[in-house]
Each structure stands twice: as C-alpha cells, then as structure tokens.
Amino acid sequence: MRTTRIGLVLLVLIAAIALSCSKKSSPTQPGGGGGATEPFDSGVFSSGVFVHTYNTAGTFGYHCTVHGIAMSGSVTVATGMPDSNFVNIGQSGNSYSPSSISVKPGGYIKWTHVSGTHSVTSP
Numbered sequence: 001m002r003t004t005r006i007g008l009v010l011l012v013l014i015a016a017i018a019l020s021c022s023k024k025s026s027p028t029q030p031g032g033g034g035g036a037t038e039p040f041d042s043g044v045f046s047s048g049v050f051v052h053t054y055n056t057a058g059t060f061g062y063h064c065t066v067h068g069i070a071m072s073g074s075v076t077v078a079t080g081m082p083d084s085n086f087v088n089i090g091q092s093g094n095s096y097s098p099s100s101i102s103v104k105p106g107g108y109i110k111w112t113h114v115s116g117t118h119s120v121t122s123p
Helices: 002-022
Strands: 049-054 058-064 068-077 084-089 100-103 107-113
Touching (some): 084 100, 100 107
Parallel strands (some): 068 100, 084 107
Antiparallel strands (some): 049 107, 058 068
16 A cells, blocks of 8 residues: 555656646746737827837837828837837838837837828837
C-alpha cells in the first residue's frame, strides 16, 4: 500500500511539472499588437494642434474621420523610443507626415494642423 501511495504522489507531481512546462510563456504587452486600441478623438479641426499621451506599449492605428482609412497612420509605443514625436496633418494633401511614428510608454505625439479640415481619431 505504501508503494502505491508513493507512486501516486510521484505521478501527480510529474503531471503537475509537465503541465506547468507545457504552458506558453511569452512576454505580455497590455494592449499591444495591431489590434490594440487606445481611444482618442481630436474632433474635426482646421487649425491648431492635437496631443495624445500613450501609456500602453503596442502599435496603435489612427485615421481621419473626414477622409476615412485612406488617411491613416500608426504609433508604435515601446521602451527605448523618444519621449515625444510630431506629425504634420495635411502638409502634402490628405495625409499624416510621417504616417508611422514611435514613442516610449508615457510619451506623447503632437499632431500639428498644416492645411485642410481633418481629425485624429483612434480606433
């Protein structure tokens, strides 16, 4: 009986170790990835600036509600990136320049209106 009990304890221990080793371990980035959102909306404007601070690591898309997804961009938020960055709106037509930009968590992007009527909206 003692041998059976020791064998059962060993079997349970081996199963527990195997189960814990089979779990995927990968770093997590809250809100990260292409489907991430960090909602904001500048509203439609024809002059001035819009600023948004990103607190979560990941890649975040944004677009102009006036011109749709044809006028879109993305912000990558990751450690080691600049404290802040800048985007011009409408400098060359209905576009953001640059359309892809990076900033560190806790950093901000400042969109500056150059021409036209636009918005900066996510998602």
